[in-house]
Amino acid sequence: MKQIQWFPGHMQKARRQIEEKLPVIDIVYEIRDARIPESSRNPLLMEIVKGKPILVILNKSDLADPMKTKEWIQKYEQSGMHCIELNSLTGNVFSQVNQKTQIILQGLKEKEEKKGMTARPFRAMVIGIPNVGKSQFINNMAGKNKVKTGNLPGVTKTQSFIKTKGDLLLLDNPGVLWPKFEDESIGFHLALLGSIKDDILPLDEVAIFGIRYLLNHYPNRLKERYGIDADIETPILEIFDQIGINRGCRLSGGDIDYDRVINLFLYDIRNSKLGRITIESIEDVSV
Ligand SMILES: Nc1nc2c(ncn2[C@@H]2O[C@H](COP(=O)(O)OP(=O)(O)OP(=O)(O)O)[C@@H](O)[C@H]2O)c(=O)[nH]1
Numbered sequence: 001m002k003q004i005q006w007f008p009g010h011m012q013k014a015r016r017q018i019e020e021k022l023p024v025i026d027i028v029y030e031i032r033d034a035r036i037p038e039s040s041r042n043p044l045l046m047e048i049v050k051g052k053p054i055l056v057i058l059n060k061s062d063l064a065d066p067m068k069t070k071e072w073i074q075k076y077e078q079s080g081m082h083c084i085e086l087n088s089l090t091g092n093v094f095s096q097v098n099q100k101t102q103i104i105l106q107g108l109k110e111k112e113e114k115k116g117m118t119a120r121p122f123r124a125m126v127i128g129i130p131n132v133g134k135s136q137f138i139n140n141m142a143g144k145n146k147v148k149t150g151n152l153p154g155v156t157k158t159q160s161f162i163k164t165k166g167d168l169l170l171l172d173n174p175g176v177l178w179p180k181f182e183d184e185s186i187g188f189h190l191a192l193l194g195s196i197k198d199d200i201l202p203l204d205e206v207a208i209f210g211i212r213y214l215l216n217h218y219p220n221r222l223k224e225r226y227g228i229d230a231d232i233e234t235p236i237l238e239i240f241d242q243i244g245i246n247r248g249c250r251l252s253g254g255d256i257d258y259d260r261v262i263n264l265f266l267y268d269i270r271n272s273k274l275g276r277i278t279i280e281s282i283e284d285v286s287v
């Protein structure tokens with residue numbers, strides 16, 4: 001995990017692109033993954049957007065633990081941030097986001113009215129790390145598939161405004177920021193949920209991290225999915241063996257195919273086949 005670094009060149013370029021657009025923007029929608037609200041943020045965002053209001057969107061809330069999502073929102077709101085949860089795949093995203101935006105920008109609206117300016121749609125910019133659902137969110141807000149979506153990190157490349165379903169304008173291409181790997185656990189969180197390209201990762205370590213997390217925090221999930229009776233004391237190889245046996249992951253000679261076991265487990269956890277999971281708790285993090 002040590003070789004994954006914060007790329008200064010990449011970061012500078014992303015920062016410049018965001019800064020160029022800021023003068024025409026009223027609000028920033030910072031998309032995060034509700035399953036990892038802290039690991040999926042960029043710690044420089046506040047500094048980069050220089051005082052523009054930020055709405056933190058905990059996206060993919062349909063995959064996250066609903067209780068934990070509520071706790072995160074409460075914590076963020078208590079610390080003075082604006083935060084909502086969203087499901088950009090099927091949710092009525094526009095009305096939720098618009099309602100909150102109107103509240104946040106009420107002061108700006110009144111100020112412009114006092115100056116005698118005519119009412120205008122607010123303009124928003126979507127920012128987030130790879131794979132949090134920025135394009136999916138924009139598509140949902142726009143009501144049409146105007147932006148390409150895909151489940152591989154780094155699909156979006158270029159930027160202009162598009163109309164949403166109501167009185168809001170969005171930059172059609174989001175600002176992509178890289179997360180900061182301040183400690184090893186952030187890398188593991190991102191890898192476990194597929195936000196870092198698989199080819200730069202030790203997938204066996206990522207899977208072991210995920211299995212341990214489940215055994216500690218969601219002890220029944222492995223049993224429900226793979227019929228395994230394991231606890232935190234069970235040797236990890238035994239758990240891999242049992243998953244392999246349960247799911248028929250075998251090499252031609254009959255031995256367990258550990259690569260397949262690992263890939264299957266990672267597919268399952270990334271696609272909520274192991275149930276709704278949040279892998280960061282408010283107690284673990286100081287915000
Ligand atoms: N379950 C669920 N899946 C979502 C949600 N939002 C996005 N996705 C899925 O997450 C994957 C990534 O979504 P994108 O919209 O491509 O993410 P992105 O942030 O634009 O990614 P890059 O362009 O690579 O930076 C896709 O497979 C989406 O279908 C959501 O709210 N819930």
Ligand SMILES: [Mg+2]
Nearest residue numbers: 134135155156
């Ligand atoms: Mg995208």
